[in-house]
Amino acid sequence: MPDALATLFEDACPSARHISVDADDWRVDLNEQSALHVVVPLDGGGWVTGPSGAAHAVAAGDVVVATAAVQLHGDAAQPRPHRILVGTYDVGGSVCERALTGLPEVIVASASGHMSVLTEMLTIESDEMRAGHAAIVIRVLDLLAVTAIRDWMEANPDVSPAWVSAHKDPVVSRALQLIHDNPAATWTLESLAQKSGSSRSALSRRFSRTLGESPMGYLTCWRLCLASDLLQKTDVPLAAVAARVGYANPYAFSAAFHRQHGVRPGAHRRHYRSISSASNATRSPL
Helix, strand or coil: CCCHHHHHHHHCEEEEEEEECCCCCCEEEECCCCCEEEEEECCCCEEEECCCCCEEEECCCCEEEECCCEEEECCCCCCCCCEEEEEEEECCCHHHHHHHCCCCCEEEECCCCHHHHHHHHHHHHHHHCCCCHHHHHHHHHHHHHHHHHHHHHHHCCCCCCHHHHHCCCHHHHHHHHHHHHCCCCCCCHHHHHHHCCCCHHHHHHHHHHHHCCCHHHHHHHHHHHHHHHHHHHCCCCHHHHHHHCCCCCHHHHHHHHHHHHCCCHHHHHHHHHHCHHHHCCCCCCC
């Protein structure tokens, strides 16, 4: 089963750009509507400040992952960076939104170990500008962002998203795998428990303790998140969307979708189609 962090980056539409800093009193605002940014100052340092006002010191080679609009700015105590590499991820869809829930607005990972190898590769690519440069930079930024997020979650288990700890419980993890692999199946609490090697009461208790919702509540939410993404990203007819996510007919699907999202499936699709030209990611030249 692809986990939530992998799904987040599989569905993202990344772009990257270099920013040249030519003044000591510098500031870079990352306030696009994109849900995720990864920032690597290749030389020099400064500060990154999120919407809450908390400021985080950033040194050369550090990796900053931001899930909100942030501001990068200078620090008189540090040499200013001449180059900053910024990756922007246009993350769309309900499934990705679930993956982002619970992450802090700013993660700063220090340049050490395997992270330093990746940041060194970015520096080399930025210096040499060889063929395939843009593709390599995007992929290295992906690796840095995933690694920084994963390291933060492992270091902060008490405040990490619930789906992180879910994979540590074999019963809950198995139930999630069953749901994710076949959301259209006619699951019941009994059948999920049986295939997860658990009793109904034990599965319900462990699932609710880990994820904060019941197995059947999660199933419904997951189905409707998938449906939301299908409506946004594909032209699959409504009846086919309903069948793919486990609803016997489009009427039951429409009612459930309205309860979850506050809008009918057709209106949901029309809304996202009307703003698709603005939300399509554009790849910035490096």
